[in-house]
Amino acid sequence: MKPNLLIVDDEADMLNLLKRSIGEDINCNIETAISGDKAIHLVGQKPFDLALVDIRMPGMDGIEILQQIKQIDPWLTVVMMTAHGIIELAVESIKKGAYDFITKPFDHEDLMRLLKKALERSRLLRENLNLQQRVREKETFQNFIGVSPKMQKVYDSIQIASKTDLTVLITGESGTGKNLAARAIHALSERSSRPCVRVSCPTLPENILESELFGYKKGAFTHATEDRRGLFQAAHGGTIYLDEIGDISPSVQTKLLQVLEDKEIKPLGQTRSISVDVRVIASTNSDLRAKIKTHEFREDLFYRLNVINIEIPPLRERKDDIPLLVQHFLDKYCTELNTEKKEIPPELMQLFLQQEWKGNVRELENVIKRAVVMAPNTEITVDSLGWAASAQRQALVPDGITQLPYREAKQQVLEHFNVTYISNALRQSRGNVTKAARGCGLERQSLQQIMRRYGIKSDTFR
Ligand SMILES: Nc1ncnc2c1ncn2[C@@H]1O[C@H](COP(=O)(O)OP(=O)(O)OP(=O)(O)O)[C@@H](O)[C@H]1O
Numbered sequence: 001m002k003p004n005l006l007i008v009d010d011e012a013d014m015l016n017l018l019k020r021s022i023g024e025d026i027n028c029n030i031e032t033a034i035s036g037d038k039a040i041h042l043v044g045q046k047p048f049d050l051a052l053v054d055i056r057m058p059g060m061d062g063i064e065i066l067q068q069i070k071q072i073d074p075w076l077t078v079v080m081m082t083a084h085g086i087i088e089l090a091v092e093s094i095k096k097g098a099y100d101f102i103t104k105p106f107d108h109e110d111l112m113r114l115l116k117k118a119l120e121r122s123r124l125l126r127e128n129l130n131l132q133q134r135v136r137e138k139e140t141f142q143n144f145i146g147v148s149p150k151m152q153k154v155y156d157s158i159q160i161a162s163k164t165d166l167t168v169l170i171t172g173e174s175g176t177g178k179n180l181a182a183r184a185i186h187a188l189s190e191r192s193s194r195p196c197v198r199v200s201c202p203t204l205p206e207n208i209l210e211s212e213l214f215g216y217k218k219g220a221f222t223h224a225t226e227d228r229r230g231l232f233q234a235a236h237g238g239t240i241y242l243d244e245i246g247d248i249s250p251s252v253q254t255k256l257l258q259v260l261e262d263k264e265i266k267p268l269g270q271t272r273s274i275s276v277d278v279r280v281i282a283s284t285n286s287d288l289r290a291k292i293k294t295h296e297f298r299e300d301l302f303y304r305l306n307v308i309n310i311e312i313p314p315l316r317e318r319k320d321d322i323p324l325l326v327q328h329f330l331d332k333y334c335t336e337l338n339t340e341k342k343e344i345p346p347e348l349m350q351l352f353l354q355q356e357w358k359g360n361v362r363e364l365e366n367v368i369k370r371a372v373v374m375a376p377n378t379e380i381t382v383d384s385l386g387w388a389a390s391a392q393r394q395a396l397v398p399d400g401i402t403q404l405p406y407r408e409a410k411q412q413v414l415e416h417f418n419v420t421y422i423s424n425a426l427r428q429s430r431g432n433v434t435k436a437a438r439g440c441g442l443e444r445q446s447l448q449q450i451m452r453r454y455g456i457k458s459d460t461f462r
């Protein structure tokens with residue numbers, strides 16, 4: 001769908017020029033307004049993705065137009081056009097919610113770059129709104145969040161597996177949701193009213209794992225002062241989930257194989273076997289086939305476990321789920337930690353998409369949890385994430401500059417950078433200079449010096 005763009009300027013020539021030159025470069029629908037009233041009227045009538053507004057207008061000035069636009073559509077991205085030497089107005093407009101500004105006279109390429117960036121922001125913002133809606137409408141499967149085709153396949157496999165009593169081996173990197181999958185299979189199966197017993201294999205030493213799984217008779221070993229039921233018996237009628245099966249010792253592997261074949265267990269120190277009705281689900285994040293080659297894992301046990309295999313893909317292979325997950329954890333932790341609702345600015349969402357997520361969903365969950373705790377206001381900031389700060393800051397510097405003489409170009413870039421960067425920091429800290437300085441990694445005095453140089457006043461942000 002073509003984006004809708006609105007240009008507001010009091011000079012008809014300027015409007016025509018902009019409409020034509022922007023239209024040549026960006027595939028969008030363009031409307032123009034020669035006055036504030038006309039602009040407000042248009043914004044009330046149809047949804048715009050971007051408004052380019054001249055700051056100096058007779059009658060209703062640009063700042064006032066900006067404010068009224070934001071009242072009608074708080075999500076509309078507004079870019080201001082300012083003249084040189086009225087930097088206070090530019091600062092004021094950023095404070096009032098403008099996305100950015102460009103100083104007249106400007107170069108066509110610079111304007112295009114800025115508008116494209118602004119349109120990208122709008123797109124992400126609208127997507128974000130959609131997401132919140134989608135999370136609210138519970139786009140979930142069991143406790144999974146995610147709609148990527150790869151996850152749809154996982155959900156399908158879980159559905160199929162849950163209708164059977166076959167053994168399932170769930171594989172996938174750490175933090176991908178193997179536990180969730182095991183729980184989901186049990187919850188959807190006919191055994192759901194019976195227990196689902198999870199055994200974390202690596203946390204139990206070999207001798208204990210065996211007695212935990214199969215139980216023992218009084219007197220079976222020194223500390224066996226009474227009979228004890230094993231976890232297989234505790235799971236009778238239900239499911240046993242052997243988490244991280246790759247780490248169990250050869251002797252337990254042998255016993256487990258026997259249980260799977262005979263559907264009987266023999267508690268330690270007991271000669272008679274007890275039959276058990278248990279569905280087995282196992283998981284691993286290690287490569288069992290490699291372990292078979294090095295004789296660390298029994299091949300026959302592997303085939304017994306791997307009747308149905310569910311492979312959960314790493315997060316980096318299903319990036320389309322990232323925004324949904326981010327939104328989900330944001331809602332979850334704001335509620336759980338009892339903080340005011342926080343939002344992720346779209347620019348930041350892009351950084352989330354760029355991460356590698358070696359720790360998968362668990363890592364993403366922890367990053368959000370930390371950010372909810374650390375972010376000072378209702379907006380999640382780069383600093384509260386503790387990473388990728390440099391990438392974000394780079395994006396704030398306009399990335400090209402024109403045919404202007406070097407000194408002038410440099411001065412404009414510096415001025416633009418300082419004003420947007422510092423204004424944003426102050427907006428986030430609600431005018432608290434100490435906090436803003438901390439957020440930027442500057443000494444308070446240095447920040448004040450920059451503010452003085454560019455005429456930025458903290459009290460306008462309070
Ligand atoms: N698709 C998802 N939607 C929502 N939450 C998820 C999803 N996948 C994982 N999680 C959450 O991420 C965390 C890690 O998931 P889980 O414990 O199931 O991973 P795992 O693959 O078993 O990891 P490990 O190999 O380290 O045991 C949990 O808090 C879980 O609720």
Ligand SMILES: [Mg+2]
Nearest residue numbers: 178179243283
């Ligand atoms: Mg797990």
